[in-house]
Amino acid sequence: MIELRNQAAIVGFGYVPFGKRGEYAERGHLRLVVEAVTAACADAGITPADVDGYSSYYTPIDPPELFEAFGAKQLRYTAQTWGGGGSSMCGAFQNAAMAVATGAADYVVVHKVMTMEAGARYGQAFGQMGQGVPSIGGPFQFSVPYGLQAPGQMFALAARRHMHLYGTTTEQFAHVTMHARAMAANNPEARFRTPITVEDHHASQMIADPLRLFDFCMETDYGCAVVITSAERARDCPHPPAYIASAAVGAPFRYGNALMSFYNQPDEDFASSGQRAVAGEVYRMARLGLADMDVAMVYDHFTPMVITSLEDFGFCAKGEGGPYVADGNLGLDGPLPVNPHGGNLAEAYTHGMTHVNEAVRQIRGTAINQIPGATNVLVVGGAGPSPTSGMILTGSPG
Amino acid sequence: MPGLPGPRPDPTTEGYWLAAGRGELVIQRCTACGVHRHPPTQVCYSCGALDWEWAPHPGNGTVYSYTWVERPIHPGLAALGAYNTTVVELDDTNGVVRILARVTDVERADLVVGLPVEVHFDPAGDEIALPVFRPRRARA
Numbered sequence: 001m002i003e004l005r006n007q008a009a010i011v012g013f014g015y016v017p018f019g020k021r022g023e024y025a026e027r028g029h030l031r032l033v034v035e036a037v038t039a040a041c042a043d044a045g046i047t048p049a050d051v052d053g054y055s056s057y058y059t060p061i062d063p064p065e066l067f068e069a070f071g072a073k074q075l076r077y078t079a080q081t082w083g084g085g086g087s088s089m090c091g092a093f094q095n096a097a098m099a100v101a102t103g104a105a106d107y108v109v110v111h112k113v114m115t116m117e118a119g120a121r122y123g124q125a126f127g128q129m130g131q132g133v134p135s136i137g138g139p140f141q142f143s144v145p146y147g148l149q150a151p152g153q154m155f156a157l158a159a160r161r162h163m164h165l166y167g168t169t170t171e172q173f174a175h176v177t178m179h180a181r182a183m184a185a186n187n188p189e190a191r192f193r194t195p196i197t198v199e200d201h202h203a204s205q206m207i208a209d210p211l212r213l214f215d216f217c218m219e220t221d222y223g224c225a226v227v228i229t230s231a232e233r234a235r236d237c238p239h240p241p242a243y244i245a246s247a248a249v250g251a252p253f254r255y256g257n258a259l260m261s262f263y264n265q266p267d268e269d270f271a272s273s274g275q276r277a278v279a280g281e282v283y284r285m286a287r288l289g290l291a292d293m294d295v296a297m298v299y300d301h302f303t304p305m306v307i308t309s310l311e312d313f314g315f316c317a318k319g320e321g322g323p324y325v326a327d328g329n330l331g332l333d334g335p336l337p338v339n340p341h342g343g344n345l346a347e348a349y350t351h352g353m354t355h356v357n358e359a360v361r362q363i364r365g366t367a368i369n370q371i372p373g374a375t376n377v378l379v380v381g382g383a384g385p386s387p388t389s390g391m392i393l394t395g396s397p398g
Numbered sequence: 399m400p401g402l403p404g405p406r407p408d409p410t411t412e413g414y415w416l417a418a419g420r421g422e423l424v425i426q427r428c429t430a431c432g433v434h435r436h437p438p439t440q441v442c443y444s445c446g447a448l449d450w451e452w453a454p455h456p457g458n459g460t461v462y463s464y465t466w467v468e469r470p471i472h473p474g475l476a477a478l479g480a481y482n483t484t485v486v487e488l489d490d491t492n493g494v495v496r497i498l499a500r501v502t503d504v505e506r507a508d509l510v511v512g513l514p515v516e517v518h519f520d521p522a523g524d525e526i527a528l529p530v531f532r533p534r535r536a537r538a
Contacts, residue, residue, distance in 0.1 A: 135406035142437045143498050145405050145528055148483040149471040156465035157485055164463070164511040209466040209480075254443065261437065263462070263485045263496040270463070 005285060006397035008097035009234035009241035012046070012227035013357045014039025018191055018348035019221035024115040029060045032223030033113045034069055040225040045238045046107055051227070053077030053105030055096040057089050057351075059112055066111075077105035081249060084260070085151075086299055086351035087274075087384030090391040093356070094247035096228040106233065111225040112353045139261035152216055152302065154259035155383065156208040159304035162271040163210065166319035168307065170210050172326045174201035176303035177214050177345050179330045184342025187368050191218065192346045215303040217344040224353035226360075231397060242363040243397040245376070246285035250278035251386035258385050268318060273305050273383035275312035275390065282313075282378075282390040290314050293392070294374040295362050296336055297355035299382035300343040309380050310338075313390065332369055340369035355379055356393075363395040399481070399500075401474015404522040410438045413452045415526035423517045423529055425488070425495055427453035433493040444493065457517025458534065459488040462496055464509055480506070486515055486531050503532040 016024070016035050024032055034048075041048045048070035054063035056079070063078040077099045081091035089112075096108040136144045148154060162168045177196060184190035196214065204213035234241035255274045256262040269276065283289050290313065298313075300306045307321035315336065316324040330338040341347050341358040348354055361367040362374040375396045381389035407415045414436075417424040426438045430447035434455075441448060464484035470476055481500065488495045501509055502518070515531035522528050 133403055136403040137406035137408060139437065141405035141407070141411060143483075145399070145402055145522065146483050146498055146500050147399055147402055147467060147470065147472070147475060147481055148498060153465055153467055153483065157463045157483075160465060160511070161463040206466075206468045209468060211465075263498055264436075264494050266494075 004097055004101055004247070005245055005287065006243040006394065007101035007231055008228055009231055009243045010226055010356070010360050010393065011229050011234050011237040011239065011241055012040045012042070012044025013225065013360055014041070014043055015222065015224040015353070015357065018189065018350075019115070021116045021219040021221060024221040027115070029113050029115060030065065030069065032115065033061045033066060033111050033225065036113070036223035036225040037066065037070070037109055037111055040109065040227050043239065044107070044227040044229070046227065049073065051107045051109050053096070053099050053108035055079040055092045055099065055108050055110050057081050057083065057092040057112070058085065061111070061113060077108060081387070083249070083387045083389070084384040086301070086382035088249045088387045088389045089299070089352035089381045090247045090379060090389035091249035091387060093228065093244060093391055094249065094389070097244045097247055100228055100230045106229060108228045109225055110228065111223070112351050113223040114351070115221040116219055139257060143261050150208070152211055153208040155302045155305055156211045157259055158271055158308070159210055162304060162308060165267070165271055166322065168304070168322035170202065170212070171198050172307065172322035173210070173215050173303040174198045175326045176300065176306045177201060179325070180300065180339060180343045180345035182331070183340050183369060184346035187342050187347060190342045190347040191220065192342070211302065211304070217301045217349040220348040220350060222348060222350045222353070224350050224357070226353070226356055240364050240395055242360045242393040242395065245288060245392040245394045246282050247389070247391035248278050248281035248285060249387035249389040250281055251388060252277040255386050260385050271308065273308040273312050273388065274386065275309055275380065275383070275388045278388050278390050279313045282392055286392040288376060288392055290336070290378070293336055293376050293378045295340060295371045296338050296378040296380065297359050298338050298343070298380045299352050299355060300339060300345045301349065301382055303345070305383040309383060313378065313380060332371070337371055340367060340371065352381060359393045363393060399475065399478070401472050405526065405528070407526065410440055414438055417452065418519050418527040418529050419521070419525045421519055421527075423455045423457040424452035425455045425491065426450050427492070434491040434495045435493065436495045436497055455488060455491070457529070459486040459497075459515055459531070461485070461501065461509065461511055461513040461515060462487040463511060464501070466506060482509055484509070484531070497529065499528070500530045501532060502530050508533070
């Protein structure tokens with residue numbers, strides 16, 4: 001069997017400054033991607049015309065458009081994974097790694113871009129499908145007519161079940177955001193740098209009980225891109241490579257579309273991020289365990305889903321994620337620091353791309369909140385529809 | 399609910415909605431292995447069979463999870479105030495069957511996980527209705 005382990009590496013990343021929702025609507029998606037890819041290629045020491053593969057996890061800009069925009073001589077590889085907004089984000093890196101490791105392409109770009117036109121909201125994605133029409137078909141015919149229309153409402157169902165089973169509290173949810181704000185305090189690029197307290201969290205508007213405004217990440221206009229190449233080529237790039245020790249997607253039995261339109265998961269998976277299955281693959285493929293990690297990037301679109309991701313990936317036992325986050329274990333001096341850049345909740349919501357940027361920075365030793373000697377970094381994709389995903393990046397491919 | 403689209407039945411789902419319109423809850427049952435499943439699908443997740451039938455269900459269940467939506471997405475819902483969407487786990491099924499619905503006739507403080515509920519129906523057009531639930535009254 002061919003092993004993917006450490007056969008590919010991230011050699012460049014680039015992005016445009018984070019904007020408020022709708023701030024970049026007039027610039028448009030293509031321009032934002034072009035700027036991000038150009039910056040990522042400069043970081044990697046190549047030009048955008050050298051990129052011969054694109055791997056994505058949903059993007060409004062398709063590979064043919066970018067390939068054409070950059071005047072590349074030959075397009076050799078395209079891939080797409082599924083799983084909603086950021087659920088399978090690491091799957092895009094898995095596909096990219098497989099392409100460069102096998103020689104299907106030399107340089108593969110994973111990009112993600114979003115600008116929200118005035119009035120548009122992520123949370124209205126499902127509601128809009130039914131707006132102005134008398135009826136809605138497909139899987140959402142079983143949820144939208146009841147008023148379940150937004151991710152925050154769907155994850156509220158998982159959060160409530162977790163609270164019921166394990167005694168998890170909204171105060172523990174608050175600690176996730178408090179940590180994110182604390183990490184972002186010295187990050188000049190972060191959108192939310194003001195510290196908050198449990199009282200501030202509880203005073204924020206209730207959106208979908210038990211979730212309040214401060215349990216939600218904030219929509220961000222952004223463009224991000226990452227360059228992946230083979231381990232051999234990576235050694236000639238300007239920066240130390242972040243080798244892809246493992247990357248995997250997956251789902252447990254009957255996880256399906258999860259809370260978007262499906263509610264029949266086994267109990268332990270309903271009140272989870274759906275990542276139990278993929279966590280095992282990520283560790284197995286990397287031949288590394290959680291104890292080998294120096295820092296972790298955990299997708300944090302909603303606070304309870306951080307708690308359940310930590311459980312799924314073995315930071316603590318099932319049901320103990322609430323006390324784990326409230327006891328200060330996420331901090332820089334904790335057993336395994338989480339999201340030292342401030343994450344989705346405080347830096348910017350980029351569907352996970354900035355978690356990858358920060359993982360690469362930690363391996364290069366250039367992060368603002370640098371973990372001394374950081375070598376192995378766990379990246380966890382978002383809770384959401386199947387497949388969910390994870391990966392491990394390492395600076396030490398030995 | 400006012401302002402929200404109703405379901406648009408397709409060949410796999412219309413039996414469910416039409417039954418609700420007649421005041422009856424039916425759940426898909428695999429004719430090969432007997433497992434119940436919902437939402438309706440063309441293939442049995444348990445045995446792979448393609449044939450199925452509608453099995454009547456008495457409509458009793460318990461609340462599995464819920465949320466109270468305080469800031470609705472759809473502007474048409476704002477006038478209603480907070481509303482719940484609730485996952486109900488049905489009693490006495492072959493394999494787990496949970497339905498996303500709404501619990502009516504309930505005070506906010508009384509909606510809790512484990513609450514016994516029973517089905518009733520909220521008309522959603524000439525022929526179809528939405529199954530919804532209400533707290534089950536104790537039998538004398």
